Structures are given as structure tokens and as C-alpha cells.
Amino acid sequence: MARPMNPLPDSGPQDKLVVFAADLRALRTKAGKPTLAEMARRTGASVAALSNAHSGRRLPRWQTVENYVRACGAESSGWRSRWDSVQLAQRIAHAQDGHAPLMKRWASTRQLTPPQWARTGADLARALDQMRHFRGLSLRGLARRTPGFSHHTYGAVLRGDRPVTADVLLAILHSCGVQPDETRRWMQALARVRPAEELRVRTLLSRLPEPRMRALHMPHGGRGNPMRP
Template sequence: MTDNGALRKLAVWLRTERQRAGLPYREMAQLTVHSVATLSRATTGERIPRLQVVEAYARACGASVKQARTLWRAARYAEHRGSDHVPTRRALAKIRDPHSMICALHDLYHRAGLMPLDEIERRAGGNGRLPRKTMRRMLDGQTMLSIRQLRAFLSVCEVPETEQAAWEMAWQRAWRRRGLDRQQERQDDAGQEGRLVSDAPLLDLGPRNQRMSPEQRGNSLLANHRADPMGVVGRMTYERLKRESAHAERPRRSRRHPKRGSIQPELDLVWESAA
């Protein structure tokens, strides 16, 4: 017998329900898809049986399947409670950022019995409602669940409806903070680029420039390079025109532009002269 008190409680409950139903293991095996040995091992208390076995055992005995799941989750949580990977439980009202929300969901995952991710995906209904890859990334702290995925996860974990509103409010605060953080990062990146190119002359990339011939565009780039040798704007323009040149080399059927040449030689000449 194990030192896991919750596992002993599960084993005693299973044996009690079988005695109450008065069913031998052979008859129970006929009512389920599991063998006599599998059903018998579930009541020894030596190791935690799979959730599917516990649920089938309870159904065969006419017992509460929900109660069986509750006892199984308690046994799994008690087994991993001493692990360093189990996060501390957080109050939902104090969640304000994505990290806190992920930690709370990680704790819920442990309290729900660390169910295999493919089993979570199946119980969520499949069809991409809660992909196991998304769950894996969330548990690794790499992403947040969407509101639709959160609701599916709460349903799989059998969170009471009275508590689901608090979970959704915590998610909204974390998601709002996530959006503000991303907006600040974009502003910081834009400010950094603005400081780098604030004194650099700009190359005209408007509609008139788009109608230039390859030779004219190469001359325009050369003039811009002389004003801003190896500058940030020049490099960005070079990369952009290089992509446009590669695109122009592909055969196109157009009455207005029946044939477009490449400006790659002019571009290479500009940067070779700067070396």
C-alpha cells in the first residue's frame, strides 16, 4: 500500500462500490472493455490507475462517475504535489498579467490530475477546440489560451460554473495586459528605427518612382546612396528594391508593362562602390 492517502481513499471507494453492487470481476470485465486483471489492480492502492479504468469501474458498479474522477484527480495531485514543477496556487482576483494567468492554469492542470494532453484534446470535443500542441506551449509558458480554449479547458477540468466567471475576468485582465505590452514593444521598436534614420535622406518610393524604368530607379538609388552612404535608409531601400527586382524578373502578362527588366546590376554596382 502506498503512502498516498488520496490513492488509498480511491482504492477503498472502488472496492466498496463493487461490494455494494455485488459484481464479480469477470462480470465487470464483460460490462467494460478492460480485463479482470486491470480492474483488480485498480483497487490495490499500489499505483494510480488510468482515468478511463476508474470511470469504467464506476459505471459498471452503477456508482457516480463524477465522484470517481474527483478521487482520481486528488490522488494524482497528491502524487505530484511534492514535485518542484507544481506551481503555487494563485488567487484569481490578483491575476493581472499573462504570466500569472499561465501559472494559475498550470496549477489547475495539476489539480485536475495532470491528464494526458491528447486525452484533454479528446474530452474538449476535438475539431481543434483545444489542440494538445497549444496546451503544451501554454504549460511551457510560451503562450496564453484564447477565451474559447479557456472555456474548453475549464469544462474538461470540471470547474464549477460559479467559478468560471472569475476565471474569464482574470483572463480578460491578462489578455488586456498582453495587448498593452505588445503595443509598447512595437512603439519601442519604431522609436529605435526613428532615431537611426532621423537624419538620413529619404528615397522617393511613391507612385512616380514605381513607374520608373530599371535604369532610372538605379540612378535614383545611386543618388540616394551618395547622400547617405551605407545608411540605414539606403540598406532598407536596397533590400526592398532587390525583392521587387526579383519579382519583376518573373514573366508577367500586362499591356501596360509587357516586359520589365531587372535593376539588380545597378543595385550591386551601388553597394560595390561603397565597399
């Protein structure tokens, strides 16, 4: 028989993490309350990871949630969007430099457009760094998705130690999965705040006809850097 689960943390009904954990617990109950050891044997996940998944104290990794749901005999597909929603809410809650409103706008509109307050290259760099966090990407994650630049280069640009260039901007947008029309807005914003990059912006955009733009923004996992000349 499964041991009684520890109480969930005290929270309001809007705490997505606690609600998510409560729903995982309900799923386990519906499955007949298998023990964590049984669930671990079914999936290969550790007992500790499965226990933490329904603790409501920290968002578990998606793989752990997937194992938990499968161990309860349910399909995991419907849970992915819910897990994404909790993760996004946490990123917004921990947004720095007062940019939480920007991230909320991106989340609500589903459009990663540049903010109107980006009037300098430094502003643009800060907004790009917020987008990186919004997408849950590390600097190394950016570099893996668009190998044309190193994580050191991305870090220097996003910290403001190096200016934002059209090539680096396009690479970051690609890594973050920004759509073609939104990409053009970011590139145009760069041309406004850094007139020296205007010619390069025009050149890059002229080399990106619609079919190529779609290929450029395919789901993650593509190789190479098609933005480089």
C-alpha cells in the first residue's frame, strides 16, 4: 500500500505549481494509488524524483512528469502543455529588471515582438536576454541551436559588453524560434537603434525570402547556421 503523501504547501488557488502537483496526486489516486517503488519499476525513474514531482515545491523536469503519468497508466500528451504553462509562469515571476510585463505580453499574445521601450542597443540586448529566459535557454543552449556563434559571444552581447549586430541578432531570434514577421520587426528595431547596422540588416533580410525564413524557424534541432553569408 502506498504511503500517505505529505501535505501540499499552503498556497492560493492561483498557484499553478501546487495545482499541478495536486492534479498529479489525483491521477495517482485514480490509478489505484500505486506505490512510488512500483511506479519507479514501471518507468525507470527514481523514487525520489517521482516523490518530488507531486510535492508542489519545485517544478519537476518534463521527463519526470512524463514518467509519473505513464506509471499511472495515462497518456502524457495532454500534460505537456500544462507543464509548459507552469514553467512559463515561473519564468515570468522571476523576471528581472522590471521586464515581467514584457514577458507577460509575449505569453498572452504569443508574439515575440520587440518592446517599444527598446530605444538603444543596450535596451535591445536586455530585451533579447529576457527572451532567452522566456524560452528557458542558457547561453550554451543558444550556441547549440545556432552554432555560428559561441556562448561567450552571446553572453558578451546580452550583457552589453559587445554591441548587438545584425548577424548575432538573427542567430538569437533563430534559436528562440521567433517567427518570420516578428524577426523582421526585431531587425528593423536594430536598424533604428544602431544605424550603422542598417545596411547589414537590409542585406540579411533580402537574403531571406519566405521559404527560407520558414526553414530558418523550423523546430529546434536543426544544424548549421543558415544566417551566415
